[in-house]
Amino acid sequence: MRPVVVLRPEPGASETLARAREQGLEAISIPLFQIEPVEWEAPDPAAFDALLLTSASAVRHGGGRLEALRALPVHAVGEATAKAARDAGFAIASLGRAGVDALLDTLGSEIRLLHLCGEDRRDPDNRPRKIEAVTVYRARAIDPPPNLERAMNSVVLVHSPRAGARFAELADDRGSIAVAAISDAAAEAVGAGWEAVGIAGRPSDEALLALAARLCNKSSPE
Numbered sequence: 001m002r003p004v005v006v007l008r009p010e011p012g013a014s015e016t017l018a019r020a021r022e023q024g025l026e027a028i029s030i031p032l033f034q035i036e037p038v039e040w041e042a043p044d045p046a047a048f049d050a051l052l053l054t055s056a057s058a059v060r061h062g063g064g065r066l067e068a069l070r071a072l073p074v075h076a077v078g079e080a081t082a083k084a085a086r087d088a089g090f091a092i093a094s095l096g097r098a099g100v101d102a103l104l105d106t107l108g109s110e111i112r113l114l115h116l117c118g119e120d121r122r123d124p125d126n127r128p129r130k131i132e133a134v135t136v137y138r139a140r141a142i143d144p145p146p147n148l149e150r151a152m153n154s155v156v157l158v159h160s161p162r163a164g165a166r167f168a169e170l171a172d173d174r175g176s177i178a179v180a181a182i183s184d185a186a187a188e189a190v191g192a193g194w195e196a197v198g199i200a201g202r203p204s205d206e207a208l209l210a211l212a213a214r215l216c217n218k219s220s221p222e
Helices: 012-022 056-060 063-069 079-087 100-105 161-170 184-190 205-216
Strands: 004-006 027-029 033-037 050-053 074-077 092-096 112-118 130-141 155-158 178-181 196-199
Touching: 004 012, 004 205, 012 027, 012 205, 033 161, 050 056, 050 079, 056 079, 056 112, 056 130, 074 079, 074 100, 079 092, 092 100, 155 161, 155 184, 155 205, 161 184, 178 184, 178 205, 184 196, 196 205
Parallel strands: 004 027, 004 155, 050 074, 050 112, 074 092, 112 130, 155 178, 178 196
Antiparallel strands: 033 130
């Protein structure tokens, strides 16, 4: 069986590696970025109805300033994000399993959201709501990534558009690599010329690994 390459930074990389190995996949980590906190100031929580969290990294790297926002309920994208918020003492008001735009579609148009996010982000497509973005972390590119040559003849998991674009810049032999992308945007960012490109049925680690398992055993996605 071909190896599965995980491009995510820690701690997400270890979580994906563990899930992959539980499924009997041979998985290795080649991180492209390192997550680090940035200085930020917490705005007045009275100006918002809730927090919008699209990545667990916002909680893991938000630091002590999160305490001022603890009373705000959280609308979280993804199980990992919701778990990190719960573990940090936040109450989860809603959980989106199909991306931020689908989650926003379930909320009222007048809700005032504070989005704690990364330096590199995609604004939601659906933006009639009052959303204020505050950067609390950044993903710093690792240059060069360790052991990049091990990606040859593998199935590479692409968890974000930025990772897809970065890997496309670095990979030498696209024809030997199959790509499992977590979303349409991630697949678009990685570009063409690969042995195969598949898109997970929903934006989750479980769906992405199911796709990777199929790609490990054939040259093109279903």
